[in-house]
Amino acid sequence: MKKVSIFWFRRDLRLDDNHGLYEALNACEAVLPLFIFDKNILDKLSNKEDARVEFILDQINSLHELLEKKGSSLLIRYGTPIEIFTGLLNSYDVESVYTNRDYEPYANERDERIEKLLNSKEISLHTFKDQLIMEPGEILNGSGEFYKVFTPFSRVWLEKFKASKAESYSDFQWKNLFQTKPLPQITLADMGFKPSEIKIPSKRLDENLVKTYDETRNFPAIDGTSRLGIHLRFGTISIRKVALEAASLNKTFLNELIWREFYMMILAYHPQVVDKAFKPAYDRIPWRNNETEFKAWCEGKTGYPIVDAGMREINATGYMHNRVRMVVASFLTKHLLIDWRWGEAYFAERLLDYELASNNGGWQWAAGTGTDSQPYFRIFNPTSQQEKFDKNWKYIKKWIPEINSDNYLKPIVDHKFARQRALDTYKSALDQ
Numbered sequence: 001m002k003k004v005s006i007f008w009f010r011r012d013l014r015l016d017d018n019h020g021l022y023e024a025l026n027a028c029e030a031v032l033p034l035f036i037f038d039k040n041i042l043d044k045l046s047n048k049e050d051a052r053v054e055f056i057l058d059q060i061n062s063l064h065e066l067l068e069k070k071g072s073s074l075l076i077r078y079g080t081p082i083e084i085f086t087g088l089l090n091s092y093d094v095e096s097v098y099t100n101r102d103y104e105p106y107a108n109e110r111d112e113r114i115e116k117l118l119n120s121k122e123i124s125l126h127t128f129k130d131q132l133i134m135e136p137g138e139i140l141n142g143s144g145e146f147y148k149v150f151t152p153f154s155r156v157w158l159e160k161f162k163a164s165k166a167e168s169y170s171d172f173q174w175k176n177l178f179q180t181k182p183l184p185q186i187t188l189a190d191m192g193f194k195p196s197e198i199k200i201p202s203k204r205l206d207e208n209l210v211k212t213y214d215e216t217r218n219f220p221a222i223d224g225t226s227r228l229g230i231h232l233r234f235g236t237i238s239i240r241k242v243a244l245e246a247a248s249l250n251k252t253f254l255n256e257l258i259w260r261e262f263y264m265m266i267l268a269y270h271p272q273v274v275d276k277a278f279k280p281a282y283d284r285i286p287w288r289n290n291e292t293e294f295k296a297w298c299e300g301k302t303g304y305p306i307v308d309a310g311m312r313e314i315n316a317t318g319y320m321h322n323r324v325r326m327v328v329a330s331f332l333t334k335h336l337l338i339d340w341r342w343g344e345a346y347f348a349e350r351l352l353d354y355e356l357a358s359n360n361g362g363w364q365w366a367a368g369t370g371t372d373s374q375p376y377f378r379i380f381n382p383t384s385q386q387e388k389f390d391k392n393w394k395y396i397k398k399w400i401p402e403i404n405s406d407n408y409l410k411p412i413v414d415h416k417f418a419r420q421r422a423l424d425t426y427k428s429a430l431d432q
Contacts, residue, residue: 001093002030004178008099009035009074010107011131012235013059015066015172019130022169024098025176027126032092032178033067035060037078037191040106051196051318051352052230057188058200059236064185072177076186082113094123100130100235103264104356105271131235132261133243134160136268146269150372153265154258166244198318200352201227203237205245214252220309220321221394226253227319229353232260263361266371273360275341277369282376284429285369288337296412297332298346300399303411306386307331309399316399318352323389329366330380335418337425340367368426376426379419 005028007021013035015021024031042053064074077084088094097118102111115125129135139156140146147153188194209216209226216224231237239257246254267273277283296302300311310324320328325347332343344363348354364370368378390396393403402408 003093003095004030004032005096005098006088006092006094007031007033008097009033009060009063010099010235011102011233012100013056013063014236014238015063017169017238017240018100018235019167019169020098020100020126020128022172023126023128025173028096028098029176030178031098031176032075032180033063033072034075034077034088035063036081036084037076037186038110039078039080040110042191042193045349047349048192049194049196051198051200052354053191053193054188054196055200055230055352056234057186059234061185067177068182070174070177071179073180073183075183078186078191081110082117085114085117089117089121089123094121096124096126098126098128101127101135102131103136103268105267105274131232131239132264133157133239133257134261136265139265146265147262148266148371150259150262153262154255157258157261161243161247167240198352200230201319203228203231205237205242207245207249210246210249210253213250217252218323218389219395220324221390221392221398225322227353229351229355233353233355259361260355260358262372263357266361267357270371273364273370274356277367278364278371278373279369281430282367282369284432285337285426286429287339289339289342290336293336293412294332294338294342297328297336297338297343301409301412302331303409304331304382305393305396305400305403305408306382306390308409309396312399314347314350318350320351321395323385324395325362326366327380327382327385329363330374331382333363333367334376334379334422335382335413335415337422340364340369376430377423379422381415381419383415 005024007024012018012020045053060074060076064076067074118125134157136146139153139160141152147156205226205228209224213224216222228237228242232239232242243254243257246257266278270278297307297311300308300315302308306324307328310320310328313324314320329340329343332338333340340363344359347359347363351359361370365373368374368376386396396403400408
């Protein structure tokens with residue numbers, strides 16, 4: 001049996017500028033590409049028409065076709081990673097495994113189990129940085145600790161980025177792909193899923209959009225954001241190429257990429273933020289958690305137009321404008337005093353660009369519970385936010401056609417009352 005090395009695709013669904021794949025093909029003579037549809041993740045998805053699963057399958061099929069043109073194929077498996085690897089070690093004479101690093105708690109636990117299995121068979125595991133420019137551990141303060149505030153983190157990040165040599169991994173030794181007959185593919189139905197009607201945004205980075213990003217990004221009626229989130233999440237585009245282009249075109253756009261890496265670093269060093277407040281004192285807040293009001297928020301029926309428009313947008317498209325995300329999150333946690341974890345879980349289920357670190361960081365920022373968060377006493381006024389960022393009601397009218405009729409709902413809660421209630425609740429909890 002011929003010795004093979006496995007390259008395991010995860011959050012890097014592309015051939016172009018793929019660090020781990022580059023290293024595998026340059027170091028090994030027979031590289032077998034692998035992708036695992038992970039049952040540990042998929043079984044938790046309650047929506048069986050989840051557009052993200054269909055998107056991943058489409059990307060996998062594209063990779064499959066590209067690899068077949070090079071005389072190889074993509075080995076696609078559905079199951080738990082430990083079961084899949086156990087089977088592969090019985091079917092192939094595996095010499096080594098290459099992959100790109102992931103930083104989420106489940107990914108760390110999964111990779112530790114796989115490494116333990118490989119080590120028991122004296123098989124080496126090689127991991128590489130690919131989904132981040134600066135991974136956890138690269139940006140530390142003078143005491144060697146991770147930054148808990150964004151501004152100094154971003155300053156050091158930019159200094160290192162400017163001083164670093166632009167890396168690109170594109171000179172692949174394709175001849176070192178494992179030559180195999182086409183391998184069987186997997187369908188959505190095989191995994192218990194169905195096609196979705198939600199459309200996936202393009203992965204093309206619009207240069208003109210990036211140039212004006214700082215001027216247009218806060219106005220939801222304008223197509224002023226890149227919508228690249230899902231492509232960064234699953235690595236269908238190279239973060240290195242996006243960051244280099246952003247650096248040359250718009251500092252504000254680049255700053256959003258730095259926020260992504262800041263939250264990834266927070267999650268890596270402080271994984272308890274998944275279900276606990278970054279600031280422990282904030283776990284004392286007695287959330288009201290009114291289920292009827294939460295349902296109204298989910299369905300876009302709060303009587304606050306910009307909140308309702310945002311919720312209807314995410315329900316219909318799997319996307320919500322960034323400014324509106326802050327408004328709806330503030331409204332849920334401050335006006336309704338509903339636990340940020342409820343909103344975070346709803347976004348995790350609905351957002352095409354859902355990424356644990358950024359989603360968690362954004363929600364804790366809005367609730368005032370996180371690192372570098374909005375102070376609890378700053379409470380967005382949904383009406384003034386609408387007047388400032390959608391003064392002509394263009395965004396509102398798109399998502400709430402009944403806005404100027406008697407069919408539109410009265411506000412679920414009075415703003416002045418809700419604001420004071422939130423202030424009193426937070427202050428009481430934190431003064432304990």
